[in-house]
Every structure is written in C-alpha cells, then in structure tokens.
Amino acid sequence: MEKTENIKFIITFSGNVFNILLLISVFTLIMWYAQYHWKRRNLYAKASQINGPLPLPLVGNALMFAGSNSEIIDTIMKLTTTYKSPTRIWLGPKLYIAAWKPDQLEIILNQTLEKDELYKQTEIVVGKGLFTASVPKWRRHKKLILPAFNQKILNRFVDVFYEKSEVLVEQLNTVAGKGTFDIFTYVGRCVLDIFCETTLGVTVNAQTTGSDYFKWLEKGMEIVFTKMAVVWYHYDFIFNRTLLGKEFYEAINKVLNFHISIIKKRTLTYQQTMRKNKEKPEALVEEEQGKILLDHLIELSKKADVDFTEEELREEINTFIIGASETTSVVESFFFIMLGMFPDIQDRVYEEVINVLGPDRPVECKDLKDFVYLERVIKETLRVLPTNTLMARAVTKDIKLDNCTLPAGSSVIIATIVLHRDAEVWPDPLRFDPDRFLPEEIIKRHPYSWLPFSGGPRYCVGTKYAMMSMKTLLATVVRKCRFSTPYKSIADIKIKNDLMLKPLHGFKVSVELRK
Numbered sequence: 001m002e003k004t005e006n007i008k009f010i011i012t013f014s015g016n017v018f019n020i021l022l023l024i025s026v027f028t029l030i031m032w033y034a035q036y037h038w039k040r041r042n043l044y045a046k047a048s049q050i051n052g053p054l055p056l057p058l059v060g061n062a063l064m065f066a067g068s069n070s071e072i073i074d075t076i077m078k079l080t081t082t083y084k085s086p087t088r089i090w091l092g093p094k095l096y097i098a099a100w101k102p103d104q105l106e107i108i109l110n111q112t113l114e115k116d117e118l119y120k121q122t123e124i125v126v127g128k129g130l131f132t133a134s135v136p137k138w139r140r141h142k143k144l145i146l147p148a149f150n151q152k153i154l155n156r157f158v159d160v161f162y163e164k165s166e167v168l169v170e171q172l173n174t175v176a177g178k179g180t181f182d183i184f185t186y187v188g189r190c191v192l193d194i195f196c197e198t199t200l201g202v203t204v205n206a207q208t209t210g211s212d213y214f215k216w217l218e219k220g221m222e223i224v225f226t227k228m229a230v231v232w233y234h235y236d237f238i239f240n241r242t243l244l245g246k247e248f249y250e251a252i253n254k255v256l257n258f259h260i261s262i263i264k265k266r267t268l269t270y271q272q273t274m275r276k277n278k279e280k281p282e283a284l285v286e287e288e289q290g291k292i293l294l295d296h297l298i299e300l301s302k303k304a305d306v307d308f309t310e311e312e313l314r315e316e317i318n319t320f321i322i323g324a325s326e327t328t329s330v331v332e333s334f335f336f337i338m339l340g341m342f343p344d345i346q347d348r349v350y351e352e353v354i355n356v357l358g359p360d361r362p363v364e365c366k367d368l369k370d371f372v373y374l375e376r377v378i379k380e381t382l383r384v385l386p387t388n389t390l391m392a393r394a395v396t397k398d399i400k401l402d403n404c405t406l407p408a409g410s411s412v413i414i415a416t417i418v419l420h421r422d423a424e425v426w427p428d429p430l431r432f433d434p435d436r437f438l439p440e441e442i443i444k445r446h447p448y449s450w451l452p453f454s455g456g457p458r459y460c461v462g463t464k465y466a467m468m469s470m471k472t473l474l475a476t477v478v479r480k481c482r483f484s485t486p487y488k489s490i491a492d493i494k495i496k497n498d499l500m501l502k503p504l505h506g507f508k509v510s511v512e513l514r515k
C-alpha cells in the first residue's frame with residue numbers, strides 16, 4: 001500500500017517538474033525570440049521603408065532563388081524591372097538589398113569594404129586572399145601586394161602576352177574551317193600560360209599539353225554558385241554529404257594541387273637564384289626593382305619582420321590564379337562572339353590592328369595605346385556581359401541613400417548586370433555599340449555607370465594587367481583569324497552565373513584563318 005503511494009507521489013512529482021521545466025523552456029524561448037527581434041528592430045524598421053517582394057514567414061523570399069544558376073539571374077533581372085533600386089530580398093532571416101543606380105552605388109562601394117558572408121562559401125575555390133579577406137587583413141595584404149603590379153613590371157610582360165597569343169593562333173588553326181566549337185578552353189589555356197609565366201614565373205604550356213585545369217575549375221565554380229544560392233548547402237555537414245559536395249571536392253582538389261605544384265616549382269627556382277645572387281648584390285638590387293608577384297610574395301613570407309605567412313602566400317596565389325585567369329578568359333571569349341555577331345565591328349577592329357602593326361610585326365608595349373577602337377569593343381563587351389554580375393558587401397553601419405537607409409546588419413548586392421543594362425543609363429541597352437565609350441560620350445555619364453572591375457577602394461587590382469593582356473591577345477588573334485557565331489543577338493545568349501557570367505550553351509564560334 002505504502003509502496004503504491006510512493007509510486008503515485010513520484011509520478012505526480014516528476015509530472016510537476018516536467019511541467020515546470022517545459023514552462024521555463026517555453027518562457028526562455030519566448031524571451032530569446034523577443035530579444036532577438038528587439039535587437040533587430042533597426043533592421044526591420046529600415047527594411048520596411050524599402051520596396052521588394054512580399055516575404056513568406058521563416059523562409060522570406062528564399063524560394064524564389066531555389067532554381068538553376070541561369071534561373072537565379074533571370075529572377076534578379078525580373079525583380080529589378082518590377083521594383084525600383086534599392087530592392088529588399090529576405091533570404092530566411094538575412095536581409096539583402098539589391099542596388100543598381102550609379103549615384104547609390106558610388107556611396108555603397110565607398111562605404112562598404114567588408115565582403116558579405118556569402119563570400120565565405122567561395123573561399124575554398126578562390127582562396128582566402130584579397131578577394132574575400134576581411135578588412136584588416138585586406139589592408140595589410142594590399143599594401144604588400146600592390147608593388148608587384150606597377151607599370152614598369154607590367155610593361156615587361158607584353159612580350160609574353162604576345163608569344164603565348166601566337167600559340168593560341170596555332171591552336172585555333174587546328175579547328176579553323178571545321179564548324180562551330182566552344183572557344184573558352186582554348187582561350188582559357190592561353191590565359192593560364194600567360195598568367196603563370198608573367199606573374200608566377202613558371203612555364204606550364206597548358207596550350208600545347210592540353211591541360212584540363214579549366215574543366216575542373218569550371219565544375220568547381222558552377223557548384224560553388226549553387227552552394228551560395230541554396231541556403232541549406234551553406235551548412236557543410238549537409239553539403240559534404242551530398243553527391244554535389246563529393247563532385248565539388250574532386251574537382252577543386254585537382255585545381256588546388258595544380259596551384260601547389262606551381263608554388264613548389266617557383267620556390268625552388270627562387271632559392272637557386274638567391275644562392276647565385278649572393279655573390280653579385282648589384283644584380284639583386286636591379287632584380288628587386290621589378291620582382292614578379294610570386295617571387296615578391298615568397299620573399300615576404302621568408303622575412304621574419306613582415307607579417308605574411310606561407311599559408312597566406314598560398315591563399316593569395318589561389319586568389320590570383322583564379323581571379324585573373326577565369327575573368328580574362330570569359331571576357332575574351334565573349335569578345336570573339338561579339339565579333340562573330342557584328343561583322344562590321346570585326347572589320348573595323350581588324351583594320352585598326354593592321355594599321356597599327358602591319359601584317360607581321362609582334363605586338364609591343366608602345367602599340368597598346370593605339371588600339372583605341374579595340375579597347376572600346378572590349379569595354380562594350382564588359383558592359384553587356386560583365387563577368388561579375390553581382391557583388392555582395394556587408395553593411396556594418398547604417399548607410400543613408402537619397403530615398404532610404406540601408407540598415408547595419410543587412411547586406412547589399414551590387415547588381416552590375418542590371419546597372420549595365422539599365423535603359424535610363426544606357427539607352428537601348430541590348431544594342432552593341434562600342435562608340436558609347438568615345439571620350440565625349442563617357443563624360444556625359446556618372447562615373448559609376450560602368451563597373452566591370454567594381455569601384456571604390458576594393459576595385460580590381462588586376463585592371464591594368466587585364467586590359468594590357470587582353471589587348472595584346474585580341475589584336476594578335478584578330479590579325480590572323482575571322483570569327484562567326486550562331487548567336488544572333490545579345491538577347492539570344494542565354495546566360496548563367498557560375499560565380500562568373502557565362503553563356504548557358506557555351507562560347508560558340510567558328511573560325512577561319514585570314515589569308
């Protein structure tokens with residue numbers, strides 16, 4: 001009897017304890033929830049003044065972005081025709097604000113230096129170097145790296161730009177007259193040869209050995225963009241267990257191993273050169289005035305008094321190889337499509353190249369300033385098809401714009417492709433017209449109307465290198481080859497975003513050798 005009473009007591013007591021614990025948990029949850037929202041009141045208040053699509057509970061507008069890479073770009077383009085800049089988008093609890101008006105972008109790009117946390121997802125591909133680095137590390141590294149990009153050093157590279165571009169012409173010779181093909185791999189291998197030889201001091205002969213580097217890199221970039229767009233893939237414990245995750249690591253390890261082999265190769269050469277130069281200090285001093293990027297970084301990483309580790313060296317090299325080679329190859333491949341699409345423009349570029357160089361002379365540094373029309377065609381290509389379609393920055397303190405305030409804690413998306421196709425800034429935006437970049441036309445526009453290399457303090461450090469190498473390669477190829485393409489118009493090129501803007505159906509051209 002007494003035993004039954006005891007059991008009853010224990011059951012009632014545990015039931016009460018459970019109820020109390022439940023009550024405490026519910027109360028704590030409510031308090032935490034209330035406090036979470038109270039802390040974010042500034043964010044909600046300012047967000048409510050910004051126009052945008054209606055968010056659903058919990059997921060916000062995330063479902064709109066659950067499609068393929070090309071659908072995501074379409075969704076953003078559609079949103080920006082329905083709403084005015086800036087437009088708010090809720091991805092779960094995270095507030096993104098897309099902006100595309102030049103005056104707003106000038107303020108934003110000069111006041112937001114911190115990259116958005118979405119860039120963390122790209123670190124395994126593009127490295128933890130300048131591109132993704134947080135502001136203190138970025139300031140320190142930029143100061144150390146910039147001397148390796150001075151004009152004197154860049155001028156010395158033109159011979160290599162030309163020599164490798166001639167190899168590209170030979171490679172194109174093998175497909176000339178054989179119908180349509182995807183030119184990206186050919187251009188990509190040439191750009192890789194150029195970049196490795198100039199800034200890293202290593203000969204890789206990707207063109208003649210048929211390197212698969214770009215195949216793996218493209219795969220990695222395509223998957224990483226999906227990882228950024230699909231919220232649940234942000235969590236590595238989910239992503240790493242998916243088939244996509246496995247494919248990703250297979251591809252990206254091949255890319256990173258290639259980078260490691262380059263660094264090893266050059267470190268060896270660097271050590272040998274240092275040993276030889278010990279006896280002749282004047283020669284060393286002369287060399288130091290024009291040190292290529294990788295040697296410059298190897299030396300910094302070996303100095304005890306400079307805060308730059310070997311790990312940071314590897315991160316920067318990842319960033320540079322990918323940042324430089326993928327972007328430049330995409331722009332050049334689009335350039336050839338544009339020539340094929342607009343034969344009159346192709347003829348004009350060809351005439352200019354022949355006028356400057358004649359039929360056989362190699363491109364020299366002094367020629368680059370004379371390729372004025374070619375430069376306008378590159379700029380117009382970068383306008384209609386900017387490689388970096390979207391950039392994202394963290395808003396760390398409130399930013400006042402003319403019609404609203406971007407609240408601290410949100411992130412801003414700089415929608416370059418929308419800016420570059422905005423009819424208010426670029427009348428008839430899908431018409432390809434290089435003369436938009438005549439000096440008298442440029443001064444009529446806001447300086448932040450054209451941002452293929454970004455703007456403000458975190459603009460692209462490779463801008464000059466890119467323009468010089470692209471002009472040399474394009475002039476060399478255009479002199480020998482004539483292009484056509486099955487694409488009929490800019491609108492005909494369906495685009496996707498694999499971190500970089502690319503044509504959904506490939507860089508399709510056919511090539512004929514000129515007599």
Ligand code: HEM
Nearest residue numbers: 130131323324327328388391452453454458460461462466
């Ligand atoms: C046509 C070719 C290129 C284009 C269109 C391009 C475009 C860009 C853009 C838009 C950014 C800013 C990205 C962002 O904030 O999200 C950027 C940053 C960067 N680019 Fe380029 N780039 C090109 C070539 C190069 C080359 C050749 C190099 C190296 C030699 C390079 C190195 C970098 C680096 C290191 C950054 C990070 C800069 C920083 O945060 O301070 N880029 N680039």
